[in-house]
Amino acid sequence: MSKTILFKRPDALTDRELTYCPGCHHGIVHRIVAEVIDELGIRDETVNIAPVGCSVFANDFFDTHGIGAAHGRAPAVATGVKRARPDSIVFTYQGDGDLAAIGTAEIVHAANRGERITTIFINNAIYGMTGGQMAPTSLLGMKTTTSPYGRDARREGYPLHVSELLKETAGIAYLERVAVSSPQEVIKAKKAIKKAFLAQINDIGFGMVEVLSTCPTNWGLDPVESISYLNDKLKKEYPLGLFVDKVGDMK
Amino acid sequence: MAEKVMVKGNEAMGEAAVRSGCRLYFGYPITPQSEFTEYMARRLPEVNGTFLQSESEVSAVNMIYGAAATGTRVMTSTSSPGFSLMQEGVSYIAGAELPCVFVNVVRGGPGLGDIQPAQSDYFQATKGGGHGDYHMIVLAPGTIQESVDLIKKGFDLADKYRNPVMILTDGMLGQMMEPVEFPEFVEPDDLPTHSDWALKNAEGENARIVRAFNIDPVELEELNIAYQKKYRKITENEIIYKEYFMDDAEYMFVGYGTMGRILISVIKEAREQGIKIGLFRPISLWPFPYKELKKASEGKKAIIDIEMSEGQMIEDVKLAIEDSSRIHFYGRSGGIIPEPNEILDVMNKIIGGDNNV
Numbered sequence A: 001m002s003k004t005i006l007f008k009r010p011d012a013l014t015d016r017e018l019t020y021c022p023g024c025h026h027g028i029v030h031r032i033v034a035e036v037i038d039e040l041g042i043r044d045e046t047v048n049i050a051p052v053g054c055s056v057f058a059n060d061f062f063d064t065h066g067i068g069a070a071h072g073r074a075p076a077v078a079t080g081v082k083r084a085r086p087d088s089i090v091f092t093y094q095g096d097g098d099l100a101a102i103g104t105a106e107i108v109h110a111a112n113r114g115e116r117i118t119t120i121f122i123n124n125a126i127y128g129m130t131g132g133q134m135a136p137t138s139l140l141g142m143k144t145t146t147s148p149y150g151r152d153a154r155r156e157g158y159p160l161h162v163s164e165l166l167k168e169t170a171g172i173a174y175l176e177r178v179a180v181s182s183p184q185e186v187i188k189a190k191k192a193i194k195k196a197f198l199a200q201i202n203d204i205g206f207g208m209v210e211v212l213s214t215c216p217t218n219w220g221l222d223p224v225e226s227i228s229y230l231n232d233k234l235k236k237e238y239p240l241g242l243f244v245d246k247v248g249d250m251k
Numbered sequence B: 001m002a003e004k005v006m007v008k009g010n011e012a013m014g015e016a017a018v019r020s021g022c023r024l025y026f027g028y029p030i031t032p033q034s035e036f037t038e039y040m041a042r043r044l045p046e047v048n049g050t051f052l053q054s055e056s057e058v059s060a061v062n063m064i065y066g067a068a069a070t071g072t073r074v075m076t077s078t079s080s081p082g083f084s085l086m087q088e089g090v091s092y093i094a095g096a097e098l099p100c101v102f103v104n105v106v107r108g109g110p111g112l113g114d115i116q117p118a119q120s121d122y123f124q125a126t127k128g129g130g131h132g133d134y135h136m137i138v139l140a141p142g143t144i145q146e147s148v149d150l151i152k153k154g155f156d157l158a159d160k161y162r163n164p165v166m167i168l169t170d171g172m173l174g175q176m177m178e179p180v181e182f183p184e185f186v187e188p189d190d191l192p193t194h195s196d197w198a199l200k201n202a203e204g205e206n207a208r209i210v211r212a213f214n215i216d217p218v219e220l221e222e223l224n225i226a227y228q229k230k231y232r233k234i235t236e237n238e239i240i241y242k243e244y245f246m247d248d249a250e251y252m253f254v255g256y257g258t259m260g261r262i263l264i265s266v267i268k269e270a271r272e273q274g275i276k277i278g279l280f281r282p283i284s285l286w287p288f289p290y291k292e293l294k295k296a297s298e299g300k301k302a303i304i305d306i307e308m309s310e311g312q313m314i315e316d317v318k319l320a321i322e323d324s325s326r327i328h329f330y331g332r333s334g335g336i337i338p339e340p341n342e343i344l345d346v347m348n349k350i351i352g353g354d355n356n357v
Ligand SMILES: Cc1ncc(C[n+]2csc(CCOP(=O)(O)OP(=O)(O)O)c2C)c(N)n1
Pocket: A052, A053, A054, A055, A071, A094, A095, A096, A097, A098, A099, A122, A124, A126, A127, A128, A129, A130, A135
């Protein structure tokens, strides 16, 4: 009797056990990025750039060459790889502290140069790894360990809308905000990620996908409550949608 | 033999990098090294190279980190405040053991300071600068010819030891013109491929990770011990220095870079006055020539260290010679270069037994 494999680990993921908390969306995003790498057949050319944050171990999880970047600098590191080896496919995987706070300059300029790289941006509105401090993306009123009385616009400013800022830069070839809270959303997110890679592969420009993501541990919610919080609160502040698509129909 | 041409220091170093097979430069403009950046912007496209002006020195150093991970020769040039911004990245590069070359055309500090030549970044260059137990190889040229030669040597040492190298120079050597002979062209295809560690196409291979990160303290300590072993090997094999007028010297100057070259004219003057004084000029500042300096100091009545700083290399001079009663220091800072006459006065006072200099 012949067997058909219906579900397996993507080749572009190693067999290392993921270090993410239960209910964290980092794991889902890793899986769909790896599936895209498999489907595009780009494992050998790909270099993943891991950030500093909960996904600091991304280098160990993706079965492609990898570099561990300093906090916020992944787009600069990716630029260095791509300029040295234009035949490579380079992607950064960054949290919102990494990309939207300390690394704001690097992401804006990589996007504006139309750097032929791809960025997966995990927006969970908080600093995960360091224990739940406020991020530039934290919601108004959100209680974090460094905004214990709730984020106050007068004191801490407003939630930063990175995709809305970046969409104005001419170098962007693909930009979409997605979520992975339901199977339908996962399918949509995967399509977006594939296009963000195609923007690079087809030499069109910079591609980024912002993924609204949960952090049950630091939100102080269980995994199911976290999905409700994401759907009710995060999506209100950060509406899902396509901002830029110069990739067109996928071949 | 190649002919000699008149060139400005900054541009000479740029051309030397190109001839050493470097086809990749990331940098950010800053006086007094901007001619370097501009030279590379003009020159690299002529040889199918890539020049990219980064958004900051922070980005530049991280671009270098990424490029160096692919085993490609890569460099930047900057000046003091710019190199301060790069420190975190240099620490990552040293930790990930990647070859690359930094040129620091030092200017007066601290802070924005000024744009005049200085030697006040010696501590930063030789004692770390960034965090962690690491070292850069630091080479300090005293002429433009030597700047050219050390750029080439710097790339070779960086490759040989998988370690960042710094050429520590200053605005005077960067801006002045001198005749130089350039090295022969090395083609990028003839450079080491680093196939055992660099991130090339992974076909048929396991994935490789380049990083300066290990969460396990036992493993991280092992890595640190391995770095130290490498640093000892560099210390044993790569000391460079020069001695001048030492055969009959009763006294000795110590000075590096621009100061070294000025001291040579001071010595000529002093010898006309009948004072037998020589010069020890360290060229590798890390590794520092401790043993060689100690040996050179034997029998000298006074050792006079002159710097364009408030006293930084003097600490290594004292470590080398130990007998501090014979060691004297004189320095000017803030971008002021000590005049030969000023140094002669200092020398005469010291020789005359005045310790208040
Ligand atoms: C220069 C520097 N500053 C601060 C830190 C500490 N740090 C590590 S991760 C992090 C924030 C991570 O948050 P985020 O990017 O949102 O990723 P998450 O952990 O939520 O996935 C901070 C502040 C660091 N490693 N380096």
